[in-house]
Amino acid sequence: MHRDQIAMDAAQVAGLVSAQFPRWAGLPVRRLWSKGTVNAVFRIGDELAARFPLRPGDPQETADGFAREAEAARKLAEHTRFRVPQSLALGEPGLGYPLPWAVQTWLDGPTGSEADPSGSAGFAEDLVELVRDLRGIGTGGRAFTGSGRGGNLPDHDDWMEKCFAESGDILDVPSWRRRWEHWRELPRTAPDTMNHGDLIPGNVLVSPEGRLTGVIDVGGFGPADPALDLISAWSLLDAQTRPILREGLDCDDLTWERGRAWAFEQAMGLGWYYATTNPGMSRLGLRMLDRLAETSDL
Template sequence: MNQIDTGLVKRLIGEQFPEWAHLEVKPVKFSGHDNRTFHLGDKMSVRLPSDAAYAPQVEKENKWLPILSKELSLPISTPIAKGNPSEAYPWPWSINKWIEGETVTKQNVRDLSKFAAHLGSFLVELQSIDASKGPIAGAHNFYRGGLISVYDEEARDAIENNKDVFDETVLKHLWDLALQSTWRRKPVWIHGDVAPGNLLVKDGKLCAVIDFGILGVGDPACDAAMSWTFFDKSSRKIFKEVLQIDEETWNRARGWVLWKALITYDANKISNKIVAEESYRVIQVIVNDYGR
């Protein structure tokens, strides 16, 4: 496969959408792991899966995002056209409407508590949409919304590998709490990757939610991850209140964050100190929050 760069995107646009071949193609400032994203002119973006594992997301987004967008008060990613696999690139890809805004940071959010309430309200809206025909959580979205127990071995291995760094007893207890319950209500829509990189702000306020690649229906616990990765004590409390999360769901939400932080720390503690330090910070936030 050719390298995913501006040259490849220009070729694909020229071959499949010649009416847009005159538009400038350039990489976006922040591109995710699952997809490589490029500007197409001023009003569109091109998203190409970076691996076969992410290719099914294209069809899913094209099918469901136009439906969900009608029920949500904030703009979300909007597919315009779907590109087909070709000699140059082996998977489907998409052209989407470009949404103006800055990627969320602690510095560009005007009021963290109001931001937490706004994000919580958006997720409540998403969860209220009829999910009866939606894609059940599974391999297509890495089990977000499904049973966290699929990652039990990974989590326990990471705890064992780093018991000289973290309090093994506390982490095992928190992980066990996450496994002790399941979602017993009807499946609801989940974004699957509610993280700063997928949230946009304008004038310090949440203005859009993007990248629904691991969208699915199931247990909403995973969508509360920013409680520990981004929010402070007071905004975390507001986020939890707006979401109306019960303690069992809160335990599972914390488990999702703990699992991801543990395996990320374990994989990067030698090779990527910056990534490892952020994962270490998140684990400390989790432990300190639980101990309060």
């Protein structure tokens, strides 16, 4: 998926597990081929999963990221009924792999990419509960930092220009550029709340009845624009269930419109970037854009 992607295979992972965590030596290891874009995921036996960052980075920053994710998982487990994988161990570089890696509990069940919950009113109600649970944790006085989604919309202008330039063959770029010119100017009035930060199909688990049962990839959990987790309105819900989320979270017009803006910022980066390397993610981005177009008259 990435030009600088680090190659990994099951034999290499089995060797790392055996060398660093003898209690799990001998358990079968197999790679899971998912739509995820940040980590390669390997199943270890029936109850564990190992995650390996796909792209090179600073080892200490990688370790710090896994530590933040472990703390977020513990906190979420205390404040929501929805299942969250728990961190069990942090592995070290070795056998040609240059970064720290993590072992966590495995949660059974299909993701939203495998079992589409978009038409389930029950799932939308569960999503309301999850977002309320996250916001209820409180920021502890912290505020958004960094350059990712969740801060200041105009800070993403350069990235959006890159996306517009790369999307001419698949999108009506002028019409989307007009929308961005509107969305980027929306004022920020509400204080930060705690957000998952990436509520997309691959990061939620779904029951056979179409209900939300778990949430994964919680490393981005932190303070941000309250509109950030509204991305889920267009990534996870359809036109019939979307109003359940808006009404359940009591969103005013400005907050809802900023949710559209963050959804657009994410979707625009998926369609072209993953067109050939991760078609599932590319389709997600284009589907989000279709849903955004249904609810915008700009």
